[in-house]
Amino acid sequence: MNQHHQVKSIVIAGGGTAGWMAAAKCSQHFAKTDIKITVVESSEIGTVGVGEATIPTLRRFYQSLGMSDADVMRKTSATVKLGIEFKDWYKPDTSFIHPFGLFGHAANGIHFHHYWLKLKTLGDTSKLEEYSLGIALARANRFDFPSPKPSSPLSVFDWALHFDAGKFAMLMRDYSLKNNVQHIDAKIESVQLNPDNGFIQSLRLDNHMELHADLFIDCTGFNGLLIKGALNTGYEDWSQWLLCDRALAVQSELVGEPAAHTVSKAHSAGWQWKIPLQHRQGNGHVYSSRFMDDAEAEAILLRHIDGKVLHAPRKFKFTAGRRAQAWNKNCIAIGLAAGFLEPLESTSIALIETGIEKICGSFPVPSFSQKNIDYFNQVTATEWERIRDFIILHYKINQRTDSEFWQHCRTMSLPDTLQQKIDAYQERGELLHFPWEIFHPDSWLAIYSGFNICPKNYDKNVDRMNPEYLQQSLTAMRKSIADAVASVPTHREFINAFCKTDVV
Numbered sequence: 001m002n003q004h005h006q007v008k009s010i011v012i013a014g015g016g017t018a019g020w021m022a023a024a025k026c027s028q029h030f031a032k033t034d035i036k037i038t039v040v041e042s043s044e045i046g047t048v049g050v051g052e053a054t055i056p057t058l059r060r061f062y063q064s065l066g067m068s069d070a071d072v073m074r075k076t077s078a079t080v081k082l083g084i085e086f087k088d089w090y091k092p093d094t095s096f097i098h099p100f101g102l103f104g105h106a107a108n109g110i111h112f113h114h115y116w117l118k119l120k121t122l123g124d125t126s127k128l129e130e131y132s133l134g135i136a137l138a139r140a141n142r143f144d145f146p147s148p149k150p151s152s153p154l155s156v157f158d159w160a161l162h163f164d165a166g167k168f169a170m171l172m173r174d175y176s177l178k179n180n181v182q183h184i185d186a187k188i189e190s191v192q193l194n195p196d197n198g199f200i201q202s203l204r205l206d207n208h209m210e211l212h213a214d215l216f217i218d219c220t221g222f223n224g225l226l227i228k229g230a231l232n233t234g235y236e237d238w239s240q241w242l243l244c245d246r247a248l249a250v251q252s253e254l255v256g257e258p259a260a261h262t263v264s265k266a267h268s269a270g271w272q273w274k275i276p277l278q279h280r281q282g283n284g285h286v287y288s289s290r291f292m293d294d295a296e297a298e299a300i301l302l303r304h305i306d307g308k309v310l311h312a313p314r315k316f317k318f319t320a321g322r323r324a325q326a327w328n329k330n331c332i333a334i335g336l337a338a339g340f341l342e343p344l345e346s347t348s349i350a351l352i353e354t355g356i357e358k359i360c361g362s363f364p365v366p367s368f369s370q371k372n373i374d375y376f377n378q379v380t381a382t383e384w385e386r387i388r389d390f391i392i393l394h395y396k397i398n399q400r401t402d403s404e405f406w407q408h409c410r411t412m413s414l415p416d417t418l419q420q421k422i423d424a425y426q427e428r429g430e431l432l433h434f435p436w437e438i439f440h441p442d443s444w445l446a447i448y449s450g451f452n453i454c455p456k457n458y459d460k461n462v463d464r465m466n467p468e469y470l471q472q473s474l475t476a477m478r479k480s481i482a483d484a485v486a487s488v489p490t491h492r493e494f495i496n497a498f499c500k501t502d503v504v
Contacts, residue, residue, distance in 0.1 A: 005330065007214040007366045008035060011203065013188060013226055014219035015041030017165050018335030018352045020172035022217050022359070024065055027179035029360040038182040040203060040211065045187065052165050052275045052282045053081055053262045053346040055438070056100050056158040061353045065175060073499035075171055076163035077278040080260040080491060082138040084345065086450060088266040091399050096450030097261065098345075099134030101157030102442050104477060110459050113445055114429055117458035119474055122467055128449040130478050133157050133485070138261040142488040154480055160346070162262065162275045162282075184209065188220070191230035199330045200230060215330050215368070217359070218337040227323060227333040234324035235339075241392045241412060242320035243291070243405065244270050244342050248298055249284040249314050253307035260491040264344065267300050268292065268403040273343065278501045281307060286342050291405040318342075320388075326380040327373045332359060339384060344394060347387050350438060354383060382436045389418035390439050390447075397422075397451040422453075429455035 010026060012019050023039050030037065062072050072078065083099035090096065104112030116128055129135045134157035137143055143159070150156050177183060186205040194201040202212045218226040227233045239245060258276035265272045270287030285301035298313055322339030326332060333339075334355040341347055358379060362372045395409035396418075414422070417434070424430040425448055431441035462470075489497070 002369045002371055004367045004369045005214065007363065007368065009213040010035060010037045010215045010217065011211055011213035012037065012039045012217045012219055013203065014221060014337075015039055015169065015173065016219065016221070016335070017169045017172070017349060018221075018337075019217075019219035020169045020176055021061070021349075021352055022219060022334055022356050023176035023181045024172040024179070025061075025356045025360060026217075027176050027181050028065060029363070030366070031179065033366055035366055036182070037176075037180075038184060038211065038213070039176065040184045040186060040188060040205065042187040042206075043185050052277065053084075053162050053273070053343070054160045055346050055350050056160045057350050057353055057438070058160060062171075067171070067175075070499050072168070072171065073161065073163070073495075074501055076161070076167040077280075077501045078161040078163035078499065079258045079276055079278060079495060080143045081160040081162050081346075082134050082143065082157070082261050083446075084262045084264055085138070086264050086266070086394070088400075089264070089271075089394065089398060090451045092402065096446070097129065097132075097135045097138055098443060098446040098450065099132050099138065099157065100159055101132060101134035102153050103128055103445060104131035104474075105153045108461065108464075110461055111429075111431065111441070113431075113449075114459040114462050115465070115470060115474065117429060117455060118462045118465075118467075119470060120454075121458075122471070124471065124474070126474065126478060128445070131474070131481065132446075133481050134159075136481050136485045137488060138259075140485050140488075141257060141260050141491045142485060143260050143491050143494045144488045152480075154477055155484070162258075162277055164277060165349075184211070188225055191226055193230060197329070198231075200226060215332070218331055218333045219335050221336040222318065222340070224323070224333060224337040226331045227326075227328060227337050231328045231331055233328045233333075235319070236321045236324055237319055238321040238388055239319055241415070242342060242388070242395075243288040243409065244286045244320070245318060246289050246294065246297065247284055247286045247316040247318070247342070248294075248301050249282070249316070250301065250305070250312070251310045252281045252283055252305050253310065254279065254281045255306040257490075257492050258495075262346065265304065266398075266400070266406075269405040270297070271344070272301060272304055278495060280310065281305075284343075286344070288405055291403070291408075322381065322384045325373075325377050326355065327376045329373075330368075332376070334359075338380070341384070341387055341391060344391050345387070345439070347391075347438065351384070351387070354438070355380070379436055382434075383438070385415070385417065386434060386437045387439070389415060389421070390444070392418055393422070393444075393447055397448075397453055399451070426453065426455055428457050429459065 186207045190204045192202045263274040269291035272285045275282035287297045318340045400406035
């Protein structure tokens with residue numbers, strides 16, 4: 001029997017970015033019901049707050065709450081993110097950018113890169129990145145809004161934010177409180193289970209309250225107080241592919257102009273991020289403790305920071321993977337409680353968004369059944385695995401020979417789903433796209449190209465096009481992009497005109 005469980009009250013355990021984003025969106029989704037939403041967050045417990053880089057989906061999230069880009073950017077000291085520059089990943093002294101946007105101009109139902117590959121066989125030496133407006137803008141450190149009605153695919157690009165995650169959480173908190181979300185400032189001391197069905201019955205707090213609810217959303221971070229601690233939900237460990245299990249994070253003074261892209265610089269046993277805000281810079285070193293000790297990792301991090309460091313580096317330990325069930329009984333895990341994939345492609349907040357979206361989608365009416373739970377878990381698992389594969393790709397196809405870490409990554413076996421994708425691209429230039437993928441084909445193309453992975457074959461339908469016309473067309477594309485960039489304001493000019501933060 002598929003029993004339906006009524007929901008009249010929701011408790012969100014933990015605040016921070018995940019908790020308050022969940023509260024904000026749920027308060028909007030359930031606005032016309034009598035469901036009571038409560039957030040339990042202790043002001044004595046700090047949040048992890050490592051990630052300050054996002055992907056474009058975040059902009060859609062806050063816009064759905066009625067917030068504008070200008071307002072959010074001003075209130076979170078944000079800068080523009082056009083993509084991620086990967087330094088030294090392919091080999092030392094190399095660089096490529098993964099942009100938010102398209103490459104070139106598809107024609108006749110054939111993806112652009114097949115035309116580019118054909119041109120290469122004719123001796124053309126242009127790089128794929130020369131056909132991306134997003135990359136050209138990032139390299140020039142220029143930005144203006146994409147055209148709402150682009151004249152051609154060459155004008156299409158997207159963008160995201162670098163922002164102060166703590167300030168963004170406060171924006172979500174303010175929105176939630178205005179929308180009748182209750183906030184209790186207390187620590188969770190214990191979790192009480194219903195002896196009949198094993199559901200979470202209530203939370204006992206350090207202020208002597210006992211908080212009952214029909215549905216609990218676990219946003220308690222790595223601890224997973226509800227999903228892990230109370231319900232003992234298992235965990236899928238992906239460290240056989242994702243070797244990094246440590247991170248150091250530190251803020252520093254901003255030196256020079258803020259870049260309109262994130263920088264990810266490879267080191268001997270991991271990589272370092274550089275994320276500029278309007279008033280400071282975020283830095284971190286993600287590494288494998290199997291190949292590097294903490295002291296060396298910290299020394300490398302600090303050696304590669306330009307400005308004055310503002311505090312001692314904070315240390316984090318993690319195991320790459322996901323919760324075996326993101327939704328177990330009447331508890332749904334969001335954010336770090338649901339799992340962790342290193343911040344290489346800025347997916348942490350995106351996975352919070354998609355988790356919240358699936359929660360709202362699971363409740364067209366205020367009740368749930370095991371069917372809802374099973375579907376939620378199936379989609380969540382698939383989504384996490386797709387991102388996992390994309391991140392593994394960055395490590396697998398490196399050509400560094402300077403350390404055991406990178407050589408190990410290059411020789412490791414892969415999940416079948418990823419091997420299938422790599423084989424399809426190498427054999428015939430095909431960009432497979434599976435359901436529930438956050439990253440679209442052009443993102444995969446950016447990584448393949450950045451690591452100099454070149455297919456053995458291209459789509460032979462391209463041969464129908466006159467080679468001279470093809471050459472002229474691609475030359476015109478490159479000129480069009482160069483001309484477009486020249487007329488765009490600098491990143492700093494854009495910030496000063498549109499979203500400069502008054503008080504930091």
